[in-house]
Amino acid sequence: xxxxxxxxxxxxxxxxxxxxxxxxxxxxxxxxxxxxxxxxxxxxxxxxxxxxxxxxxxxxxxxxxxxxxxxxxxxxxxxxxxxxxxxxxxxxxxxxxxxxxxxxxxxxxxxxxxxxxxxxxxxxxxxxxxxxxxxxxxxxxxxxxxxxxxxxxxxxxxxxxxxxxxxxxxxxxxxxxxxxxxxxxxxxxxxxxxxxxxxxxxxxxxxxxxxxxxxxxxxxxxxxxxxxxxxxxxxxxxxxxxxxxxxxxxxxxxxxxxxxxxxxxxxxxxxxxxxxxxxxxxxxxxxxxxxxxxxxxxxxxxxxxxxxxxxxxxxxxxxxxxxxxxxxxxxxxxxxxxxxxxxxxxxxxxxxxxxxxxxxxxxxxxxxxxxxxxxx
Amino acid sequence: xxxxxxxxxxxxxxxxxxxxxxxxxxxxxxxxxxxxxxxxxxxxxxxxxxxxxxxxxxxxxxxxxxxxxxxxxxxxxxxxxxxxxxxxxxxxxxxxxxxxxxxxxxxxxxxxxxxxxxxxxxxxxxxxxxxxxxxxxxxxxxxx
Ligand code: SF4
Ligand code: SF4
Ligand code: FES
Numbered sequence: 001x002x003x004x005x006x007x008x009x010x011x012x013x014x015x016x017x018x019x020x021x022x023x024x025x026x027x028x029x030x031x032x033x034x035x036x037x038x039x040x041x042x043x044x045x046x047x048x049x050x051x052x053x054x055x056x057x058x059x060x061x062x063x064x065x066x067x068x069x070x071x072x073x074x075x076x077x078x079x080x081x082x083x084x085x086x087x088x089x090x091x092x093x094x095x096x097x098x099x100x101x102x103x104x105x106x107x108x109x110x111x112x113x114x115x116x117x118x119x120x121x122x123x124x125x126x127x128x129x130x131x132x133x134x135x136x137x138x139x140x141x142x143x144x145x146x147x148x149x150x151x152x153x154x155x156x157x158x159x160x161x162x163x164x165x166x167x168x169x170x171x172x173x174x175x176x177x178x179x180x181x182x183x184x185x186x187x188x189x190x191x192x193x194x195x196x197x198x199x200x201x202x203x204x205x206x207x208x209x210x211x212x213x214x215x216x217x218x219x220x221x222x223x224x225x226x227x228x229x230x231x232x233x234x235x236x237x238x239x240x241x242x243x244x245x246x247x248x249x250x251x252x253x254x255x256x257x258x259x260x261x262x263x264x265x266x267x268x269x270x271x272x273x274x275x276x277x278x279x280x281x282x283x284x285x286x287x288x289x290x291x292x293x294x295x296x297x298x299x300x301x302x303x304x305x306x307x308x309x310x311x312x313x314x315x316x317x318x319x320x321x322x323x324x325x326x327x328x329x330x331x332x333x334x335x336x337x338x339x340x341x342x343x344x345x346x347x348x349x350x351x352x353x354x355x356x357x358x359x360x361x362x363x364x365x366x367x368x369x370x371x372x373x374x375x376x
Numbered sequence: 377x378x379x380x381x382x383x384x385x386x387x388x389x390x391x392x393x394x395x396x397x398x399x400x401x402x403x404x405x406x407x408x409x410x411x412x413x414x415x416x417x418x419x420x421x422x423x424x425x426x427x428x429x430x431x432x433x434x435x436x437x438x439x440x441x442x443x444x445x446x447x448x449x450x451x452x453x454x455x456x457x458x459x460x461x462x463x464x465x466x467x468x469x470x471x472x473x474x475x476x477x478x479x480x481x482x483x484x485x486x487x488x489x490x491x492x493x494x495x496x497x498x499x500x501x502x503x504x505x506x507x508x509x510x511x512x513x514x515x516x517x518x519x520x
Binding site for chain 1: 428429432433436437438446449450456459460462463464465466467468469470471473474475476477484485486501513514516517518519520
């Protein structure tokens with residue numbers, strides 16, 4: 001079904017081969033802008049950047065193991081009011097693409113004129129860990145090491161148990177799984193827009209290539225291995241956080257700064273209930289509430305905040321782990337949200353970020369479902 | 377009222393739809409049906425207006441159980457409010473189960489305006505079950 005072409009890895013250099021391809025997109029006027037991670041001149045970060053001059057694409061580094069901000073959020077900021085007025089290619093990780101799909105369904109972002117380019121994602125480190133890696137190794141080293149089966153304990157919590165490190169919805173995938181990375185990458189078009197990119201680049205696309213078949217097999221193996229990892233992870237998580245006592249312990253260090261909410265790419269409300277006037281109370285209300293119990297933790301409503309956010313987010317949680325990265329007190333939010341999120345998603349047979357057609361579970365219903373609710 | 381569990385009297389907050397369950401509660405009252413006084417009713421215009429935060433806040437501030445009472449599926453005055461409520465209730469229970477919290481303190485009942493006796497029976501059932509479970513650990517912890 002899907003058409004693909006190969007991208008030769010020149011002189012064994014993955015990063016510069018991809019960058020040349022991206023520069024071609026601009027210089028051959030296939031698109032007018034590219035959103036892509038560029039290496040920060042200081043060397044300590046790699047940041048999503050909107051590029052119109054192909055010269056800057058020498059600094060691009062799509063496999064650099066760091067994801068400071070989920071790019072779904074960035075595209076939301078760009079397109080919430082009006083869609084892109086110029087053809088723009090956006091190079092994103094699978095969890096960023098999934099966030100974007102959820103945001104489109106939540107009417108927070110628009111895809112018109114965007115060309116979604118997804119990468120097979122080898123994962124990322126925390127922003128604070130990245131400079132240590134970058135001082136010694138390159139992104140080429142990183143992606144080569146990633147697919148030969150080594151587990152990397154330094155990866156972000158989200159990446160450790162990432163369910164879909166391959167894109168679920170893109171126009172074009174830069175495939176690295178199952179490829180001989182000394183020689184080539186796979187460019188896999190899954191939509192007409194993707195084929196348009198290949199054509200514009202002057203690449204001949206073929207149906208059912210051998211490289212595409214190899215990726216397919218390798219991806220299946222990878223996803224099966226991930227399933228096992230995740231089952232163990234869920235078991236451990238239930239042990240670690242299950243029950244009122246343990247949950248109280250887990251949220252003991254919470255300062256209710258709400259960084260987790262702000263960093264979440266799919267937390268969608270324009271005005272969060274938890275910063276609304278509902279929580280601006282007169283002193284007598286605080287004192288009255290305290291009197292009922294004898295003592296009341298301040299700031300109030302820490303667990304209320306987390307549980308309520310879960311009811312808003314669980315169906316759409318893509319497991320990127322941005323919440324945990326943002327927490328100043330290392331609360332294992334990714335674990336908690338993935339445990340609750342995955343179960344809610346199973347309940348509604350919903351995979352966030354898979355397609356624009358699947359309805360968001362909280363906005364939809366079926367007449368014949370969930371019959372046990374309300375039964376005696 | 378019968379006392380068990382060391383005199384523990386459960387406190388139950390019920391969010392009752394104006395068009396059905398709240399009317400059933402009135403009917404139960406006017407027909408003098410017997411049921412325990414543990415349910416504190418809050419009248420809402422439709423089960424579909426009950427945000428999960430009402431239920432969570434109740435369970436975190438003194439309630440031992442919460443209940444949503446709505447029209448039978450298919451009979452919602454606003455066509456589909458109770459179908460949406462049903463998804464929310466399923467989701468909230470599912471989240472509580474995942475976290476090892478007491479999902480069985482969260483109740484849903486579809487009771488029409490004419491079902492006074494059914495309302496009384498539901499309140500009896502919820503009160504008895506909650507009495508067996510004992511006090512809600514979430515509602516007494518000052519540090520949550
Ligand atoms: S969560 Fe998955 S897709 Fe996102 S950066 Fe980590 S490995 Fe990549
Ligand atoms: S970021 Fe961490 S400390 Fe801040 S509100 Fe979220 S869990 Fe609490
Ligand atoms: S009007 Fe009763 S549940 Fe909607």
